[in-house]
Amino acid sequence: MSSPSRFTDAVRRMDASWTLPNAAAAYAAAGVPVFPCAPGGKQPTTRRGFHDATTDRARVRAWWSRFPAANIGMPTGAASGVAVVDVDVHGVNGYEAFGRARRAGLLNGWEALVGSPTGGLHIYYPAGTGEQPSWQAGRAGIDFRGDRGYIIVPPSRRLVDGDGVLYRPTTFAAADGRPLDAGRLRDFLDPKPPARPRPRGLVADSEAMAGRLAAWVARRQEGERNAGLFWAACKLAENGLPRDDAFEVLGAAASHAGLAEREITTTVHSAYRTVGTTTSATSGGGRGAGSPFGLSRPVVRAEPARGLS
Numbered sequence: 001m002s003s004p005s006r007f008t009d010a011v012r013r014m015d016a017s018w019t020l021p022n023a024a025a026a027y028a029a030a031g032v033p034v035f036p037c038a039p040g041g042k043q044p045t046t047r048r049g050f051h052d053a054t055t056d057r058a059r060v061r062a063w064w065s066r067f068p069a070a071n072i073g074m075p076t077g078a079a080s081g082v083a084v085v086d087v088d089v090h091g092v093n094g095y096e097a098f099g100r101a102r103r104a105g106l107l108n109g110w111e112a113l114v115g116s117p118t119g120g121l122h123i124y125y126p127a128g129t130g131e132q133p134s135w136q137a138g139r140a141g142i143d144f145r146g147d148r149g150y151i152i153v154p155p156s157r158r159l160v161d162g163d164g165v166l167y168r169p170t171t172f173a174a175a176d177g178r179p180l181d182a183g184r185l186r187d188f189l190d191p192k193p194p195a196r197p198r199p200r201g202l203v204a205d206s207e208a209m210a211g212r213l214a215a216w217v218a219r220r221q222e223g224e225r226n227a228g229l230f231w232a233a234c235k236l237a238e239n240g241l242p243r244d245d246a247f248e249v250l251g252a253a254a255s256h257a258g259l260a261e262r263e264i265t266t267t268v269h270s271a272y273r274t275v276g277t278t279t280s281a282t283s284g285g286g287r288g289a290g291s292p293f294g295l296s297r298p299v300v301r302a303e304p305a306r307g308l309s
Helices: 006-012 020-029 057-066 094-103 182-189 202-218 225-238 243-257 261-277
Strands: 035-037 071-075 082-087 112-115 121-126 135-137 142-145 150-153 157-160 163-166 168-172
Touching (some): 006 020, 006 112, 006 168, 035 057, 094 142, 094 182, 135 182, 225 261
Antiparallel strands (some): 035 071, 071 150, 082 121, 112 121, 112 168
């Protein structure tokens, strides 16, 4: 067990009457690093985003004096001492996977629950000592916000149908929290497909071609960047290069082309999942980079935030 995080101690003292400048200052005073995001939204307003987060009270006061309606962003993971499971309701009803994971005992140890303005749920945990990078399990509708991620915290608000709706704490745990095993949760939500047999020599061949593919991805223009990255990642997957190596090889090239980190992660992940779960992977030359997911998912009705008991 661990003591409640600085975040939980700070947010316990807040309610809907708190102004955003006062709340941002209170977080900083409690030792929780924060940074400003767009009013009513989630986009950082500073050049380096969550990398600019600070507990310097003078800097925080200056930010919110200039932008008093700015939402409050907080880096997750070691930077703040908390990690967050984000249950989403956009396109996929994350509450279904949430319920399965809860019944499997994989979500125990939380210390605070915060309802998001759009009907989702943020589940806060102590960050623990080892690095746990952020990840997305898109098909489950659940994201993990750990190292190299961030979250919007109360009393920030989002514009929903023209109205400002708060991020609102709903429940605080009676007992101290404990770190989440994020890797085990990810394996449960998004299990890896069985490895397909590959002819010898493909891994070496993929390493030889990786540099050429990275250079090609870096030259993609707007409108063809995601498709190009997906096709290149499929080629590496078909040739046996491990997915983590593909991230390393293609990530910098895709970033140079103008893709955001989240887009890169999602696209490479989708490529490896597609190659691993289809009987005929994309193997033709040229630019056959059309999305293999032709069907859009229906929007589901958000369920109200609920407890974990």
